[in-house]
Amino acid sequence: MRSESDSATDQVFKALADDTRRRLLDRLHERSGQTLGQLCEHIDMRRQSVTQHLAVLEAANLVATVRRGREKLHYLNPVPLHDIQERWIDKFERPRLRVLNEVKRRAEEAMADKPTFVYVTYIASTPEGVWDALTDAGLTAAYWGHSNVSDWRPGSRWEHVRTDGSGVADVVGTVVESERPTRLVTTWAAPGEEGQPERHSRVTFEIRPHADIVRLTVVHEDLADEGALAEVSQGWPAVLSNLKSLLETGRTLPQEPWLVPSG
Structure with a gap:
């Protein structure tokens, strides 16, 4: 019998299988807290289609939304990706990948003001x-x-x-x-x-x-x-x-x- 954890993992993999959704996550990784309009500036696609892709990412818990007045801000939620990393990646290449990931993280965060x-x-x-x-x-x-x-x-x-x-x-x-x-x-x-x-x-x-x-x-x-x-x-x-x-x-x-x- 499949567990809830396996079902959630399936949703994450399904969400990541689409190139548009991966690009949306890339945009949010570059700058979290963007509106739908801001995300659409980098995607050659109708707003309705982008909204549907964001809904898939939200259902997989990869994107979290926060209301600010009349705006809806989208944030990258790293927790499901971290879970997959722990289950499928770290146990095979834990020491080397952690060192590389720390170098990458520090380089990226050094370029950002007031992280969230x-x-x-x-x-x-x-x-x-x-x-x-x-x-x-x-x-x-x-x-x-x-x-x-x-x-x-x-x-x-x-x-x-x-x-x-x-x-x-x-x-x-x-x-x-x-x-x-x-x-x-x-x-x-x-x-x-x-x-x-x-x-x-x-x-x-x-x-x-x-x-x-x-x-x-x-x-x-x-x-x-x-x-x-x-x-x-x-x-x-x-x-x-x-x-x-x-x-x-x-x-x-x-x-x-x-x-x-x-x-």
């Missing part, structure tokens, strides 16, 4: 349940190792406070938008950088029903440099996997995933 990280996950919960898991101090303490503390009103301060009893906040910021249970936007800064807005990053949580489950999109933008991007690229998947486990099973993962050495 986008992550999409699907959770068997309700939008309200996911919202509470992101904003309730007790729940965030259970799966994140920190308590997110705020009244979550636009303009209010929020803090990411350690759970060791010290009361120390490792991240502080401002609530920019708060629309329970669908959208939360916050700024992020180190405690000593609150008065330096040019050093703040921005995190957007989009929570949307997806059939009987929830699609959670996390966009972390205005990151300082490639080092910050590398850090959040490891941190967010670990935190959100723990959140997903808590909401779906009532338990966090056996060990905090950010403490497990990558291998």
Whole structure:
């Protein structure tokens, strides 16, 4: 019997089999967060046809979309490609390919200003349940190792406070938008950088029903440099996997995933 993982992998391979869809992914790799019009500038094809190709990429979870006012922005979601790499490539050529990939990644990121990280996950919960898991101090303490503390009103301060009893906040910021249970936007800064807005990053949580489950999109933008991007690229998947486990099973993962050495 085929697993859900195999079915998802089939969708990814099917999406990648088309040259137009591969070119769309190339465009988003060059610059993520493009509108349909911007993508159409590089594709000799009618907008309706490009829209259909983007729908296939979204269904395969290779592209994530975020609404900004009246615009719909498209982001490359690297998670399915990473899964395929782990399953089909890394185990055969792991050391050499990782070195080459790191060289390539550093060269590409060095040319980009203010990199953006986008992550999409699907959770068997309700939008309200996911919202509470992101904003309730007790729940965030259970799966994140920190308590997110705020009244979550636009303009209010929020803090990411350690759970060791010290009361120390490792991240502080401002609530920019708060629309329970669908959208939360916050700024992020180190405690000593609150008065330096040019050093703040921005995190957007989009929570949307997806059939009987929830699609959670996390966009972390205005990151300082490639080092910050590398850090959040490891941190967010670990935190959100723990959140997903808590909401779906009532338990966090056996060990905090950010403490497990990558291998």
